[in-house]
Amino acid sequence: MTRRDGLSRTDLPVTLRDRAVVPGDSRYASLRSTYTTQSSPAVVLLPESEAEVAEALRFAGGTDFRLSIRSGGHGLSGRSSNDGGIVVDLSAMNAVDVVDPDTRLVRVQAGARWARVAAALEPHGLVISSGDHGNVGVGGLATAGGAGWLARSYGLTIDRIRAATVVLADGRIVRTDAEHEPELFWAVRGAGDAVGVVTEFEIEAVRLDTIGIAQIAIEADRGGATLRRWSEHLAEAPRELTTNGMLLANGPTFVLQLTAVVADGEPDRIRSLVEPVARLGVRTLALEAQLGPYSMLVPTAHLHPNLGQQVSTTTNALFPTLTDDSAGALMEVAAQxxxxxxxxxxxxGAVNDLDRSATAYSHRDQEVLAVLSTFPPAGIGQLSAAVRPLWPHAEGAYRNFESHPTDATFERAFPGAVGARVRALATRYDPTGLFARAR
Structure with a gap:
C-alpha cells in the first residue's frame, strides 16, 4: 500500500484520468458532498462501465485512502463521501431499460435516481416501490432495503430484485441471482455495501397506472394513544395502504402529518382507506386526496445536486406494533x-411476507420504522441522549438511516446469526477489507 498527502490525475491509472474530478475542477463543488454532509475528498471518480469501476477499486486497494461508494443520490447517512479520500461515484451509470413489459422485468443501473426510474416506467404502466424522494439514488437504497411509498403493498425494493451485477474488491465482475452466487445475492439485498459495488439490478416491477395520494394531519395526544392507534390500524389495514409521516410539536400541541398512499386508482376505495386514518387522532386537522401516477411522489423536480445543504445527524429504530409504552417513548422524544x-x-403487509432468512434485511416482523434527525448545532451526542428512551422498546434498525455506524448499530441492523453471516460474507468477498473503509 502507498500513502500520499494527496492525489492528482497523474497518480491515477491512465484509464481513469479522464474520469477524475479533483479540487479546483469546475465540477468538484457539485460532487464533493452528500445532501447531509459537506466533504472534501481528494478525488471523485466517475466510471462509466463495470470495467472502470473494477479499475477504480483495484487502484483504491493499492492505497490506504478512505474509500466511499456513491450511487449519486442523497446519501442520507453521509458515508458516500469523505475528507481526503477516494469517492467512486456511479452517477454516470444511470440507464433504465424495460427488458420485458410482459414479465415486468426492468434493468436499472445503480447511478440512476428514482425520479428518472419512475419517469421511464410510467409510459409502460409500471412502478417500482422506491425511496420517498426523487433524488434518492438507486444503488444506495436497493442494497439496503427500500422502505418506500408502496412497501405494504409490494414489499421492500430489495424484495423485487431478481438479479444484480456486482464488482468485487479484487475487480471481478459477477452476475448474481438465486442460482448463481446465491450467498452473494443474499448479502446484496440488505448488506450490499459489505460485499461489493452493485452496478446494475434486474427488478420485477409491478403494474400500476394510478395511485391515491392523501395528505392527512391529525392532532396527537401527549401520552401516545394516537400513535398506538395509528400503528394498530396500519397493522390490520388492507395492503393497498401505506403511510409515512412526521410527528411535529406545535407549542403544547402535537401534530402527526401523514402522506397516505393507496395502490389503487378507484376513488371509492381510496376514500374508504384514508378517511379512517384521519379519525385516529384527537381531532382531524386536514385531509386532502388526489389521483395520479406514481411519479407524482418522486417527480423529476426533486432532482438537484447534493451540496451538503441539509447537514444533519440521523439514527433510527424498528418496532413491532406500537404499545402504550413504545408510543409513549416516541412522544417523550418528540416533546423534548x-x-x-x-x-x-x-x-x-408485504414486507413481512418473506422469511427473515430470505435476505440480509431480516426484520420481517416489524411494523414501524422511526427515523430521528438533529440539525446543527446539535450533533451525535445530543441525538443519542434524546433517543435513549426508545431503545428498551426497539427491536432492530435499518442500515441506511444511521449517520454514525458502530458495532452497536451494526448489531441492531443485523442481529445475531444474521450479523455473523454478513461478516463472514464480507470476509469472503472482500478479504482485504476494502469496503470497510467506506463505513
Missing amino acids: PGSPLVQLRSLG
Whole structure:
C-alpha cells in the first residue's frame, strides 16, 4: 500500500484520468458532498462501465485512502463521501431499460435516481416501490432495503430484485441471482455495501397506472394513544395502504402529518382507506386526496445536486406494533426541548411476507420504522441522549438511516446469526477489507 498527502490525475491509472474530478475542477463543488454532509475528498471518480469501476477499486486497494461508494443520490447517512479520500461515484451509470413489459422485468443501473426510474416506467404502466424522494439514488437504497411509498403493498425494493451485477474488491465482475452466487445475492439485498459495488439490478416491477395520494394531519395526544392507534390500524389495514409521516410539536400541541398512499386508482376505495386514518387522532386537522401516477411522489423536480445543504445527524429504530409504552417513548422524544425530527413509516403487509432468512434485511416482523434527525448545532451526542428512551422498546434498525455506524448499530441492523453471516460474507468477498473503509 502507498500513502500520499494527496492525489492528482497523474497518480491515477491512465484509464481513469479522464474520469477524475479533483479540487479546483469546475465540477468538484457539485460532487464533493452528500445532501447531509459537506466533504472534501481528494478525488471523485466517475466510471462509466463495470470495467472502470473494477479499475477504480483495484487502484483504491493499492492505497490506504478512505474509500466511499456513491450511487449519486442523497446519501442520507453521509458515508458516500469523505475528507481526503477516494469517492467512486456511479452517477454516470444511470440507464433504465424495460427488458420485458410482459414479465415486468426492468434493468436499472445503480447511478440512476428514482425520479428518472419512475419517469421511464410510467409510459409502460409500471412502478417500482422506491425511496420517498426523487433524488434518492438507486444503488444506495436497493442494497439496503427500500422502505418506500408502496412497501405494504409490494414489499421492500430489495424484495423485487431478481438479479444484480456486482464488482468485487479484487475487480471481478459477477452476475448474481438465486442460482448463481446465491450467498452473494443474499448479502446484496440488505448488506450490499459489505460485499461489493452493485452496478446494475434486474427488478420485477409491478403494474400500476394510478395511485391515491392523501395528505392527512391529525392532532396527537401527549401520552401516545394516537400513535398506538395509528400503528394498530396500519397493522390490520388492507395492503393497498401505506403511510409515512412526521410527528411535529406545535407549542403544547402535537401534530402527526401523514402522506397516505393507496395502490389503487378507484376513488371509492381510496376514500374508504384514508378517511379512517384521519379519525385516529384527537381531532382531524386536514385531509386532502388526489389521483395520479406514481411519479407524482418522486417527480423529476426533486432532482438537484447534493451540496451538503441539509447537514444533519440521523439514527433510527424498528418496532413491532406500537404499545402504550413504545408510543409513549416516541412522544417523550418528540416533546423534548430542541427535540429531534421524528419521522414514522408504516411497514408490515408485504414486507413481512418473506422469511427473515430470505435476505440480509431480516426484520420481517416489524411494523414501524422511526427515523430521528438533529440539525446543527446539535450533533451525535445530543441525538443519542434524546433517543435513549426508545431503545428498551426497539427491536432492530435499518442500515441506511444511521449517520454514525458502530458495532452497536451494526448489531441492531443485523442481529445475531444474521450479523455473523454478513461478516463472514464480507470476509469472503472482500478479504482485504476494502469496503470497510467506506463505513
